[in-house]
Amino acid sequence: MSTPQMTQVEGYNFAYLDEQTKRMIRRAILKAVAIPGYQVPFGGREMPLPHGWGTGGMQVTASVIGTDDRLKVIDQGADDTTNAVSIRRFFAKTAGVETTEKTADATLIQTRHRVPERPLQNGQILIYQVPVPEPLRFIEARDSETRKMHALREYGAMQVKLYEDVARFGHIATSYDYPVMVNGRYMMTPSPIPKFDNPKLNGMPALQLFGAGFEKRIYAVPPYTEVQSLDFDDYPFEVQQWEESCAICGSDHSFLDEVITDDAGSRMFVCSDTDYCRERAQSNREQAQENEQ
Amino acid sequence: MNSICEQPAMLNSDDWQDMEPLLSVQNLSKFYAPGKGCGNVSFDLYPGEVLGIVGESGSGKSTLLNSLSARLVPDEGHVIYRSEQFGELDLYQGEESLRRQLMRSEWGIVHQHPRDGLRMNVSAGANIGERLMAVGERHYSEIRQRAIEWLQAVEIDASRIDDRPSQFSGGMQQRLQIARNLVTHPRLIFMDEPTGGLDVSVQARLLDLLRNLVAQLGLSVIIVTHDLAVARLLAHRLMVMRRGEVVETGLTDQVLDDPQHPYTQLLVSSILQN
Numbered sequence: 001m002s003t004p005q006m007t008q009v010e011g012y013n014f015a016y017l018d019e020q021t022k023r024m025i026r027r028a029i030l031k032a033v034a035i036p037g038y039q040v041p042f043g044g045r046e047m048p049l050p051h052g053w054g055t056g057g058m059q060v061t062a063s064v065i066g067t068d069d070r071l072k073v074i075d076q077g078a079d080d081t082t083n084a085v086s087i088r089r090f091f092a093k094t095a096g097v098e099t100t101e102k103t104a105d106a107t108l109i110q111t112r113h114r115v116p117e118r119p120l121q122n123g124q125i126l127i128y129q130v131p132v133p134e135p136l137r138f139i140e141a142r143d144s145e146t147r148k149m150h151a152l153r154e155y156g157a158m159q160v161k162l163y164e165d166v167a168r169f170g171h172i173a174t175s176y177d178y179p180v181m182v183n184g185r186y187m188m189t190p191s192p193i194p195k196f197d198n199p200k201l202n203g204m205p206a207l208q209l210f211g212a213g214f215e216k217r218i219y220a221v222p223p224y225t226e227v228q229s230l231d232f233d234d235y236p237f238e239v240q241q242w243e244e245s246c247a248i249c250g251s252d253h254s255f256l257d258e259v260i261t262d263d264a265g266s267r268m269f270v271c272s273d274t275d276y277c278r279e280r281a282q283s284n285r286e287q288a289q290e291n292e293q
Numbered sequence: 294m295n296s297i298c299e300q301p302a303m304l305n306s307d308d309w310q311d312m313e314p315l316l317s318v319q320n321l322s323k324f325y326a327p328g329k330g331c332g333n334v335s336f337d338l339y340p341g342e343v344l345g346i347v348g349e350s351g352s353g354k355s356t357l358l359n360s361l362s363a364r365l366v367p368d369e370g371h372v373i374y375r376s377e378q379f380g381e382l383d384l385y386q387g388e389e390s391l392r393r394q395l396m397r398s399e400w401g402i403v404h405q406h407p408r409d410g411l412r413m414n415v416s417a418g419a420n421i422g423e424r425l426m427a428v429g430e431r432h433y434s435e436i437r438q439r440a441i442e443w444l445q446a447v448e449i450d451a452s453r454i455d456d457r458p459s460q461f462s463g464g465m466q467q468r469l470q471i472a473r474n475l476v477t478h479p480r481l482i483f484m485d486e487p488t489g490g491l492d493v494s495v496q497a498r499l500l501d502l503l504r505n506l507v508a509q510l511g512l513s514v515i516i517v518t519h520d521l522a523v524a525r526l527l528a529h530r531l532m533v534m535r536r537g538e539v540v541e542t543g544l545t546d547q548v549l550d551d552p553q554h555p556y557t558q559l560l561v562s563s564i565l566q567n
Contacts, residue, residue: 139412139415148389148393152389152390152393154393154397154427156397156423156424156426156427156428156429157423157426157427159422159423159426159431160412160415160419160422160423160426163415163418163419163422163426163433163436164415164416164419166433167416167418167419167437167454167455168416168455231431232431232432232433233431233432233433234432234433234434235433
């Protein structure tokens with residue numbers, strides 16, 4: 001459901017940030033696109049909400065958004081959670097742009113922790129909110145050292161994380177924020193998306209931008225870029241699977257959330273991507289009506 | 294590998310003359326301030342040789358070792374290393390990536406404090422496996438198998454493979470550090486006071502282990518120590534340092550039994566005799 005275009009509030013520049021800041025961020029974005037997976041530092045600005053609430057993603061969105069864009073914001077796949085609603089309203093107010101909940105209609109999608117189930121198209125931009133942009137931070141605390149490791153392509157240490165998983169759990173238990181190699185060169189954290197979404201990053205037709213507000217880094221995956229998840233030869237990369245199907249739309253191939261429905265332990269599984277679920281439920285209903293007629 | 298076996302395989306000095314040195318050091322200097330650091334050091338290290346660097350605290354031993362092992366850029370001089378993969382290299386003329394590649398493949402660095410050389414927040418197996426993974430090993434079972442073998446080689450129970458180094462005793466941490474370095478079959482090992490902070494019996498076991506490993510694997514070693522007993526046990530050749538300069542070099546027994554320089558005489562005579 002597209003909302004009618006709101007009028008922009010008075011007293012702010014278009015999309016909140018001033019034009020000089022946007023130019024600086026755009027330059028960082030251009031560099032990031034030119035070097036897929038490389039973390040480009042940028043002068044992060046204060047946003048009117050705390051770090052950790054998507055300030056990095058918002059600054060990227062503010063820098064690339066135009067008056068004719070249609071914005072969708074999701075948080076854990078859902079359009080109706082606090083973070084998604086407030087960021088969507090923020091841009092509706094400060095940029096006066098049209099917003100939508102439909103993945104297919106959106107030109108810009110800012111996301112926290114999910115990639116939409118519906119395949120994205122060339123021309124769309126997916127903007128991730130990133131808490132910790134450095135994949136090597138787990139193994140190396142010094143930034144001077146991790147930058148050197150990236151520069152010299154010393155990524156053996158990253159395998160240590162997977163080794164620890166297999167040693168402790170018998171399989172690669174890392175289930176989100178699963179490290180990837182971009183374009184065969186840079187190691188990258190895809191932000192805390194479930195590893196279920198990792199295969200979607202590979203060769204995606206849409207442009208993917210990542211903004212980390214806390215650590216002031218921007219990185220990118222251009223369209224149709226190779227993105228490979230790390231693994232061992234004898235423990236290959238695998239995504240999560242569920243025995244259940246979505247209780248609302250019956251999907252057996254999307255990422256499911258487990259929802260506790262009462263104090264007696266009843267639970268249901270539903271799609272985490274609300275738009276995808278709604279779309280499927282609607283087409284199910286239409287099909288049922290057709291069958292009745 | 295655990296047997297307490299043969300003496301170090303000493304090569305005759307004639308053999309060494311036919312061989313090309315593994316490491317050639319020419320006029321190496323690194324001073325933090327006048328008199329602080331090390332200056333004008335030159336020597337050759339041959340394959341299979343164990344060189345001890347002794348001297349009091351502050352004499353520049355560690356500075357020299359760091360400069361030799363590509364961790365501290367010297368003010369002057371050259372360090373030339375004959376690499377298996379890259380041929381003859383002038384360390385500080387080449388690219389840093391080469392030096393770092395050497396550090397994790399053909400070299401090993403054993404730190405005085407195990408905490409500096411180990412990753413304390415990952416398991417012992419991962420500590421050993423890291424170097425394998427760094428040189429491209431991507432088969433989990435293989436890595437684990439090699440880690441178990443090396444734990445046993447340094448006399449750590451294989452059942453401790455998933456424990457973190459922080460749960461190990463000081464001696465075990467030091468042995469784990471050695472295993473971590475040896476897993477990629479390096480040719481040259483740099484050791485900085487490997488027995489520092491260990492009690493006498495643990496020290497003795499560690500020395501025994503080191504001596505056997507060095508002999509069996511034909512390693513070249515540069516070992517920094519202030520403990521002359523350690524030097525006598527491990528080193529073929531000694532370099533005595535004082536105030537940043539080398540005052541005496543020679544075969545270990547020669548230097549310790551017949552010291553020429555007054556400082557070396559003082560150093561040798563300061564050991565408690567029994």
